[in-house]
Amino acid sequence: MKRIAKFQKVSYEQFTEGWIDTFGATNAEEIKTIYDHIKLPKRATSGSAGYDFCSTVAATLQPGEMLKIPTGIRCEITDGWVLKCYPRSSLGFKYCLNLVNQAGIIDSDYFFSDNEGHIFMKFKNNGNMVVNINEGDKIAQGIFVEYGITVDDDVTSVRNGGFGSTGK
Template sequence: MSTLFHKVSLNQFALAYKDNNVENIYNDIKLPQRATKGSAGYDFFAPFDFTLKPNETITIPTGIRCEMDENRVLMIFPRSGLGFKYRMQLNNTVGIIDSDYFYSDNEGHIFIKITNNTNEDKVIEVKKGQGFAQGLFMQYFLTDDDDASAIRNGGFGSTTK
């Protein structure tokens, strides 16, 4: 069994992060990790500083991909402190990273789209290297009559194209 985080290639990251400083940002990307031995979630770290005013949204190219066995899924959630203090939410509520996404043309590059959904005047400021989301691995099961045979190639909505 294998479950590992990897960086996407510099070329793949540069397709998503258009900046003259892309190579330095890429080199500083930290792979997700747990904060304590009792932590369930792997923290995803901001590859660059960002600020979100109330009702603003940003899509973060994490530079991360995840290799995992079939019948496993990586579920992405906001870090609970940011969700509690600022109502920071993922735009798709929970990110679902399937095991076959790793082999997509985009190298399985994980993007995290978040919104500051507060009804107060609270600005979210996340510094480069700060944890802003967390991923939990889960095992799932199939029905006895499952016959899915399609092959994924892409991210959001790719399995229904």
């Protein structure tokens, strides 16, 4: 197996910024406790392709409701590879809980962004049942995929931003 990436926590300052942007002002002690409990993604078994991401927040999603979760995670990825993030199959299959963008694409240069490559997950409850998420629940899985580029590709620009920054 090729070893091509490493998960890390974003800095406490970056996590705090992402948390406040998502949920508004919160007690600094509460944010620090949440930050200290962040788990790096891990595979459940030696045969698992996906690395499980855990929720940093407890929440209840009503049908049609959306929730953005700052994971506190960043990933340093070797060039030529991408991390693709999907909802855990049980959440999608049982509850119709989906990532709003269907699949998150984490490029290797996202790690160097102004937001430290902070990975967020935004879910929508597309089902007809209330979905409860507990802090620490496995909510998504990330799978590393190798990719290629065209023979006439001559891109030299460098990313310096978060979501949507390459479309500016």
